[in-house]
Amino acid sequence: MSPDDIARTRLRPRRMGIDSHSEPVAFLRADCHVCRSEGFEAQSRISVTVGDKTIITTLNIVYSDILGKGDIGLSEAAWKRLDISNGEVATLSHTPSLDSMSHVRSKLYGHRLSREGMEAIVTDVVAGRYGDIQLAALLTACAGNRLDLSEITWLTTAMVNAGHRIDWGREKVMDKHCLGGLPGNRTTPIVVSIAAACGLTIPKTSSRAITSPAGTADAMETMTRVAMSLEDMKRVVEKENACLVWGGSVSLSPADDILIRIERALDIDSEGQMVASVLSKKAAAGSTHVLIDIPVGPTAKVRGRQAADHLSHLLKSVGEALGMQVRTIQTDGTQPIGYGVGPALEAADVLAVLRNDPRAPTDLRERALLVAGELLELGGIAAHGKGNRMARETLHSGRAGEKFMAICEAQGGFREPQISPCTRGFTARRTGIVTHINNRLVSRLAKLAGAPGASGAGLRLAVHLGDRVEHGDPMFELFAESPGELAYAMEFHEAHPDMIVIEEESV
Template sequence: MAVRRVAIDTWRENVAYLHRDCSVYRAEGFQALSKIEVRVNGQHILATVNVVDDASIVECNELGLSEDAFAQLGLENGQTVTVSPAEQPASMGALFRKIDGERLGREDFLAIVNDIAGHHYSKIELTAFVVACNRGELDREEVFFLSDAMVASGQRLDWHEPLVVDKHCIGGIPGNRTSMLVVPIVAAHGMLCPKTSSRAITSPAGTADTMEVLANVELPLEQLSEIVRDHRGCLAWGGTAQLAPADDVLISVERPLSIDSPGQMVASILSKKIAAGSTHLVLDIPIGPSAKVRSMPEAQRLRRLFEYVAHRMGLSLDVVITDGRQPVGNGIGPVLEARDVMRVLENDPRAPIDLRQKALRLAGRLIECNPDVRGGDGYGIARDILDSGRALARMQAIIAAQGSKNFDHNNPQLGSLSFEALAPFAGVVAGIDNLQIARIARLAGAPKVQGAGVDLLRKLGDAVEQGDVLYRVYAGYGADLEFARQACSRSNAYRIGAIGDVPRVFVEF
């Protein structure tokens, strides 16, 4: 059949399109949602069949392929391909056993993850696996097997150094851009910190989205390696490196379902770090009423699971439990967060103190991974590096090497449309809902519109009068502004009360 590129982004799923009147579609094994094998030039992919009735999309003698499928085969429109019904993935038996609640072994997870990375599973089958692991929960040995299989599903970087450090947060706290401060601090100290980060999926910005305001983040692996060798660090998007690619496929169904079970979270984070060549990791687990983790017992259970799997995989792990009661910094959204980061690096008096302090403490813990640094001295070393301007100089060097965007944090290009959220009555800011404030920023257009987001003017414990501005919302388009305004009118994410109503903080610094 002649192949046609169908310009539809199916988000990490290979989809094939057949016209309803196509003779191939009428054959056994080619019905809607069945899987087919597409072969050309010694390559092959598996794809899920969708049926169309419009010949302008796919004609009767054509096979349409979604963006992902077309790119994998490296085709040109009109090339001839061979199609046949697909064989069932080899791991399907193991998947069915997991659905039935059985405990799986190492070889079972290797088979399942290999099929996931090879795009042999449909979205329905992926969803079945994610839900089965979530519902029955994985025991800690299974989490190790899953993590190890995910590392094996892609390439693994080797920096040929005994100490390669990284810092990661489990997420859920808007504005938490500490990585963009930790990397230049520890790199200026001489430690190797190749930071490959993700883009936002359900948050207003990922580290890669915010760094993209300052510099290019989509870098080929060769250039990335050269930058790390020259500057001891980088801040890049990890999608080009093919690190634990099965994780990216699983995330494509976990996030829409809002499934983030402890076992899957541990496997996702640790597999990415080990594949990136890290030997030492500082892990941030925030606790708060609207954070992912909401109590100290829950945080300790998660800590123990991370520590067990990390130990089995030969990764040195330092878990830090931090304040997750509210967003970190003032800005939520790529441009606003980049502004905050650069203000901290420049020791600007307008810099958010909470972002500065948290970054220094996390950087200090990483610096203490160096056996030549005495425990407790890391914070002071990190502070001296930041105050002296060495961290700023290192960040500027990394930005230049990755390709500077010439961002001016003193005149950030924010969305041209805005509105303000006002305090309904006088009192004290007694609560900020992380989930709702992130949702408002997303509805305003972040991260797709870099200048969209929320700029916080009041934090926990601040006194307010009726009519005081709590935060400003920026958007680039009228529809986005209206969606954010409607969400804000239903709940502005702030709770005004008395000073005694402010929730207690649990931190380990």
């Protein structure tokens, strides 16, 4: 029996209704003829073909009657990727050996990854040939700043080439990005609305949260549709000069979406991976001019000036290699921006700014105006030093808010963000001045409350650095979908009471 004969063995695909989330899973009975003759065992990686589609799955062996003998069970991820119609049959084959893992092993031993090695790895990742274990090893091998400039450039290029690259047919296509690590720093919808209102083309694709309580796509999704096809996205941009969508649904840098899932589980953000992730999305989105906001602070993602300068250098260099003009700004990353932390809570802050609500968070507004101003200058709309003023006028006049609503309408309609119903307020335990806010603990607490999985969950801060508070004054409020999650977050807060530090005023 040759490998071709194996492929001629036909099995009935059966949807198991099991969501294993991660890698696609196939289920075979232990006494199934293919399982026995091929020597497959649990955790084997096998190729499953239905029609003209082939995917690689991890095998689970079934010893019960939840599956028939001539059946192959498929998890939700496997079923959807195979796109099975009635009556189709599945054939199996051994998975070709994963040769590109030798490049990962070589990297582990301190050797540089070659351009060919990087391409081979990314090709295999996008084809689904890496299981979760291999993906974790790849990310870990490249983490800790172990990729040099060439390696990051090759990784980024390989990631761009592995997906679609959009051509907008316009000379200047603007983009902006914030490196995150700063809870609540949701300037993007405001910046995009201002830039588009001023006439710049800015088709913004955003990612969901990696290790934070909310990404821009998560926040936008509480107000409008963000999962859109490329055609729909083009239609929106044609009409409004801008869009605010999730990048994952338009297959821009599909490798990035696969890697991000494992990065999230490991809670690691590596420098090279971060640069490749950001710039591959930008290049694939057809951007020509990109402004990158790097918040710097002791508990932000980038902790010091030196690290920010290095990152800035990498971003500009890799951007240039990909034909993009990248400008970076370093901003204050010492505390959260705005009040809300979590998708809907951040969306509420964004709306307050766009509506010129007097209760809108000043810091979020000023940060957005700073970034928008830089972008207007980078795009050649405002003269050097005049961008901030133009941005401010656009916001105050209401034109930015109108543009935002128009974008949401074009994407499928606007809705008000919904905050989670289970709440609990926390008050100051002493009188004094707020001297420290630990961004990492704030993020962690919002995540434990359910963000970003539960879009209405998170927390709303009542204070900022330097505020004077009395004993008993409100400090922050927690929001969760279920009492269990609220209790879990509160338990964590009890164990980490130094999230917000209040010191007595010196006399």
